[in-house]
Amino acid sequence: MFSPFYLFYFGLLIFAATLAYIAYKKGDKKSIAMVVLLILTLLFEVLALILNGRYVFLYDLFIPTEYMLFCLYYWKSQPVIKTKRWAMLSVACFFVFSIAVAFMVFQSQALYMGLVTWNIDLEGFLLFIVFTHLLFNIDDEISLPIYKIPEFWVSVGVLIFYGGVFTILGLYPILLHVDPATAAKKYGFFLNPLNVILYVCIISGSICFLQNRKFLIQ
Amino acid sequence: MLSSKQEIFNSIELISIFFILLIAIIIVTAVLYHNRKKVHRVDLANFQNILLKTQFEVQEQTMQTIGADLHDNIGQLLSLTSLTLNSIELANTANAGQKIETVIDLTVRSIKEMRLLGKLLQGDQLIVSGLPEAIRYQINWIEKSGKHQVEYNQAEELPAASNADKDLIIFRVLQEILNNIIKHAAASQITIDLGYAGGSLKLLVTDNGIGFDSTNLTSQSMGMGLENIRKRTKIIKGEADIQSTPGNGTEVTIIVPYP
Numbered sequence: 001m002f003s004p005f006y007l008f009y010f011g012l013l014i015f016a017a018t019l020a021y022i023a024y025k026k027g028d029k030k031s032i033a034m035v036v037l038l039i040l041t042l043l044f045e046v047l048a049l050i051l052n053g054r055y056v057f058l059y060d061l062f063i064p065t066e067y068m069l070f071c072l073y074y075w076k077s078q079p080v081i082k083t084k085r086w087a088m089l090s091v092a093c094f095f096v097f098s099i100a101v102a103f104m105v106f107q108s109q110a111l112y113m114g115l116v117t118w119n120i121d122l123e124g125f126l127l128f129i130v131f132t133h134l135l136f137n138i139d140d141e142i143s144l145p146i147y148k149i150p151e152f153w154v155s156v157g158v159l160i161f162y163g164g165v166f167t168i169l170g171l172y173p174i175l176l177h178v179d180p181a182t183a184a185k186k187y188g189f190f191l192n193p194l195n196v197i198l199y200v201c202i203i204s205g206s207i208c209f210l211q212n213r214k215f216l217i218q
Numbered sequence: 219m220l221s222s223k224q225e226i227f228n229s230i231e232l233i234s235i236f237f238i239l240l241i242a243i244i245i246v247t248a249v250l251y252h253n254r255k256k257v258h259r260v261d262l263a264n265f266q267n268i269l270l271k272t273q274f275e276v277q278e279q280t281m282q283t284i285g286a287d288l289h290d291n292i293g294q295l296l297s298l299t300s301l302t303l304n305s306i307e308l309a310n311t312a313n314a315g316q317k318i319e320t321v322i323d324l325t326v327r328s329i330k331e332m333r334l335l336g337k338l339l340q341g342d343q344l345i346v347s348g349l350p351e352a353i354r355y356q357i358n359w360i361e362k363s364g365k366h367q368v369e370y371n372q373a374e375e376l377p378a379a380s381n382a383d384k385d386l387i388i389f390r391v392l393q394e395i396l397n398n399i400i401k402h403a404a405a406s407q408i409t410i411d412l413g414y415a416g417g418s419l420k421l422l423v424t425d426n427g428i429g430f431d432s433t434n435l436t437s438q439s440m441g442m443g444l445e446n447i448r449k450r451t452k453i454i455k456g457e458a459d460i461q462s463t464p465g466n467g468t469e470v471t472i473i474v475p476y477p
Binding site: 020114132136138143144147155156159160163165166167171175178179182186190196 | 221223226227230231233237240241245249251252253256314417475
């Protein structure tokens, strides 16, 4: 039913969710956002595969949830209240935008492909700002190199994924008209490895937390 | 048609790779930024450490000066007062009157010395009144021993201090230099020049003592004192130059960005 890549991909998601849950149980409270996000991602991906491209507008409901959970992670990592408030305000605005888009998509099937990808692009743009800010404002008071801090890896993963898919997602509706087969091939060419990089980075973040915890306890 | 389609897809690939490279640059910049932040934090911690040590040393120096002055000066005055009072013969009124006058004079001098000591007890508050004032105070105490004559020259216009911590460190460096002169130089004449030019404060201390080979230090304590001078000056982004030859005195130049 599922191709070897998808089996590997889902395995990666399950492993990342498990590690994030262990990190949460060991004291990393912000990991709960990752746990929920990864489980929801797994469910949506499986649903999308089963539905085989139909009801794609459901992504308009998943995307704001994904954005909210990433912002929750940022909110719990960031000490400055002002930036936290801006992040949560952007979640509310993005939710309204996405629900509106989902309604429009439901109304007009002709628009749906374009608006789904532009929704992800807008999410990517907002996450780019949020996680660049987090990357430069990581709380590194403890004497650890930056690459041993969990927030570093999550930020790197998010930036690489959304930076890499920005162009292909933004132009995807046009590419579908130009050459659907090549468009789908290129889409997979970019999205699959970038997805793997994103979840490997999230796994690295959880491993860093568990290793640091051992170091701090000793 | 086919080549234009290919061109479109190639362009998209190139743009995506460009975005990924851009993100790689952002990540590298963030890593470098955090490394610099850590180095700065270590430098700041070192500075705070040295500042605390400096404050403690200034207080210790003040206590030593007070202790020496109480023993050598005020103690002597009060002992003399007590001896004079004990030697008064009430039957001999003329002599008693003279001795009482002497006792009053000794008591007034003791009170004056005690007041000066009281001001010195406010040790690090000298810096609050300014570096030149603190230097003048230090010079007064050196000259009181009578062993050293100190000439002090100050630039007409010195900028107002905006950093009391820096002033404290400069003052401590000067104390270290003067301690070295008193302990090792056997000098009778000390000259202190405090100048300001081009955004830098210049402190020049020269003496007519026995000098030493500045390239080959024989006394370990003198070596550590000079090393302290260099270290303290470096922490406030300054430079210390020590020039000396046996028999020709010593010249210490401290240049520090100021204020």
